[in-house]
Amino acid sequence: MTILPWLVIVLLVTVNALYVAAEFAAVAVQRSQLAPLARAGNRRAVGLLTVLEDGAQLDRYIAACQIGITLSSLVAGAYGQATIAPELGPLLERAFGLATPAAETSAFFVVLLVLTALQVVFGELVPKSLALQFPERTALLTYPPTRWSVSLYRGFIWLLNGSGFLLLKPFGIRPGGHQHVHSPEEIEFLLAESHRGGTLSPDAHRRLRRGLQLSSRTVLQMMTPRREICAIEASTPPAEILQRILVSPFGRLPVYRESLDHILGAVSTKDVVGLFASGGEVPPLAKLLRPIPFVPGTLPAHRFVRFLQEHHSSKAIVVDEFGGVQGIISIEDLLGDLFGELGDELKQPEPGAEPLPDGSIRLPGSMGVLEAEPWLSKRWEGTASTVGGHIVAHLRRLPKEGERLEVDGVQVTVGEMSPTGVRWIVVAPRPSDDASAGNLPESEQVS
Numbered sequence: 001m002t003i004l005p006w007l008v009i010v011l012l013v014t015v016n017a018l019y020v021a022a023e024f025a026a027v028a029v030q031r032s033q034l035a036p037l038a039r040a041g042n043r044r045a046v047g048l049l050t051v052l053e054d055g056a057q058l059d060r061y062i063a064a065c066q067i068g069i070t071l072s073s074l075v076a077g078a079y080g081q082a083t084i085a086p087e088l089g090p091l092l093e094r095a096f097g098l099a100t101p102a103a104e105t106s107a108f109f110v111v112l113l114v115l116t117a118l119q120v121v122f123g124e125l126v127p128k129s130l131a132l133q134f135p136e137r138t139a140l141l142t143y144p145p146t147r148w149s150v151s152l153y154r155g156f157i158w159l160l161n162g163s164g165f166l167l168l169k170p171f172g173i174r175p176g177g178h179q180h181v182h183s184p185e186e187i188e189f190l191l192a193e194s195h196r197g198g199t200l201s202p203d204a205h206r207r208l209r210r211g212l213q214l215s216s217r218t219v220l221q222m223m224t225p226r227r228e229i230c231a232i233e234a235s236t237p238p239a240e241i242l243q244r245i246l247v248s249p250f251g252r253l254p255v256y257r258e259s260l261d262h263i264l265g266a267v268s269t270k271d272v273v274g275l276f277a278s279g280g281e282v283p284p285l286a287k288l289l290r291p292i293p294f295v296p297g298t299l300p301a302h303r304f305v306r307f308l309q310e311h312h313s314s315k316a317i318v319v320d321e322f323g324g325v326q327g328i329i330s331i332e333d334l335l336g337d338l339f340g341e342l343g344d345e346l347k348q349p350e351p352g353a354e355p356l357p358d359g360s361i362r363l364p365g366s367m368g369v370l371e372a373e374p375w376l377s378k379r380w381e382g383t384a385s386t387v388g389g390h391i392v393a394h395l396r397r398l399p400k401e402g403e404r405l406e407v408d409g410v411q412v413t414v415g416e417m418s419p420t421g422v423r424w425i426v427v428a429p430r431p432s433d434d435a436s437a438g439n440l441p442e443s444e445q446v447s
Contacts, residue, residue, distance in 0.1 A: 005083040009115065012076035013123045019068035019149075021127035022142035026052070026061055028135035037140075044140045047147065063157045064149040073123070077115055085111045188212055210338050210370065219304050220297035221368075221385030222337050223318045223327035227420075231256055234264060238282035245269045252315060254292060255285050260325045263317055265289035294319050297326050304334060337370070356426065362415065363387055365422030376410050376427060388422030398422075 031052055037045035051057045085107045092110075093103035131138040150157070188209060195205040231254040232244055245253070252266045267288045276282050295307060295316040308314060308331060315330040353375050354362040361375045365388025369380050372387050384390040391414070392398060394407050399414045399422065406412070411428035 002087075005080070005087075009076055009080055009084075009118070012072050012079070013118050016069055016072040016076070016119060016123035017127040018142055018145060019065045019072065020124055021131040021138050022146040023062055023065035023069070024128050024131035025135045025139035025142060026058065026065070026146075028132050029139040030135075033136045034139075042140075044143045048139055048143045059161070060150055060157050061146060063161060064146060064153050067153045067156050067160070068146075068149055073119055076119065077112070080111045080115045081108065207338060214334075214338070215300060215302045217301040217337070217370075217385075218297060219295055219299050219301060219316075219318055219329050220326065222301055222333050223297070223329040224333065225327045226260060226325055229254065229260065229325075229328050231260060231263070232267070232285065233257070234285055236285070241272065241282055241285070242276065245272055252290075252292070254317065254328065255289060261323070263292065263294075263325065266292040266315070292317055295329070296321075301334060301337070304329070305331070337368070361427050363425050363427060365389075365391075365424060378409060380408050380410075387425060391422055391425065 026048075029048075029052070031049060034045045034049045034052070038049045051061050085104070088107040088110060089100070089104045092098055092106050093100060096103075098106065191200065191205055191208050191212070194200040195202070200208070230244075230248050230250055232241060234255055234257045236244070248269065251270065252268055254260075254263050254266050256263045264286075267285055268290065271288050272282060275288075291313075293307070293311040293313050293316045295304070295318055297318050297320055299307065304316075308316065314332075315328060317325055318327045318329055320326050352364070353367070353372070356362055363372055363375060365386060367387045368385060369382070369387060369390055373379050380387075380390050382390050382393055384393045391405075391407055391412065395405070398420075399405070399417070401414055401417050403414045404412070405414075413426040414422060415424035415426050417423060
């Protein structure tokens with residue numbers, strides 16, 4: 001048996017491996033990896049980036065890979081059966097004493113199994129693993145031959161893609177080109193994989209997740225509720241105004257007349273203190289009023305920053321569809337949602353999670369659902385922005401103190417109630433596999 005047929009087989013398997021690597025690398029490589037190389041003048045990066053940014057070109061690029069894989073596999077199989085099997089038959093006949101027909105059949109199956117093993121291992125699995133592990137280098141290495149293949153197979157690509165489109169048309173499906181587009185859920189999965197792989201720290205993972213979820217949240221879910229608004233009634237005596245300003249941690253306070261639903265504007269504590277220091281008295285609040293914008297509670301959180309920029313303000317009053325005041329929101333609320341609670345030496349810290357001796361967790365009802373997620377070991381989906389609000393929405397009534405219930409798979413005990421809402425709850429211990437340092441909130445992690 002000569003060695004030439006085996007050299008041809010090895011060459012065909014190598015061609016198959018090249019196309020497999022090119023296909024998987026083109027799908028796995030990120031444009032962000034190629035952009036710096038393209039800016040530096042790397043011609044392969046420039047060409048590959050052009051392909052990845054054009055859905056139709058990428059579709060043809062992938063089609064060329066698939067045609068190359070199919071052709072190399074078919075040619076390898078046909079060539080092996082035509083050259084190796086006839087030489088192997090007599091060897092099997094002499095070695096095992098087989099009849100000629102049995103030896104020829106056995107040779108056919110032996111060649112088939114050997115070629116299949118070579119194609120699967122060296123033509124498929126090895127190049128696929130390399131392409132997924134080193135997508136940037138593999139994509140750049142395989143780009144020139146694949147680009148030439150696109151030109152070589154142009155007629156086949158047109159014919160086969162056209163046939164596929166015609167077959168899909170009766171089903172109302174309009175095929176689209178391959179694109180590197182990820183849904184928010186896919187991006188969140190990629191972030192979780194990067195975190196588990198060690199390329200993202202727990203803090204970075206948490207911030208990126210919060211930023212990704214910002215588009216699905218509204219100002220209603222991030223505001224300071226109405227009952228916690230620190231505001232001044234327009235007819236408040238000057239001495240009381242000064243007292244309210246001295247105990248307030250805020251730089252601007254809303255001013256209302258008779259009811260919070262009738263807000264006139266806001267006063268700067270700096271203005272009030274400055275005038276009192278220079279003149280010895282506090283002028284009427286009406287003379288110090290500055291406008292404060294109103295924002296609907298349904299406004300998406302990611303558009304809130306633009307809203308504040310347009311109105312040259314750092315705060316806004318949140319109103320419902322009937323014009324009633326629901327709360328107040330500032331840029332600090334948005335930043336706190338992204339990065340965690342921001343410290344302020346004048347502001348009383350918000351109550352947080354409190355681990356109990358039995359392993360359960362005590363959570364304030366006012367804690368945000370997103371902030372409570374690490375303690376719940378899952379995400380509570382719904383329209384409510386706080387833990388207490390979610391429980392009320394789940395029950396469709398106010399719970400009773402000591403009441404035990406299951407909320408979206410989490411065992412909850414209502415610890416304390418106020419007349420209008422939930423003050424504290426206790427959640428069952430989290431599973432041990434979720435209690436790793438990487439999943440704990442910042443307050444529980446040891447630096």
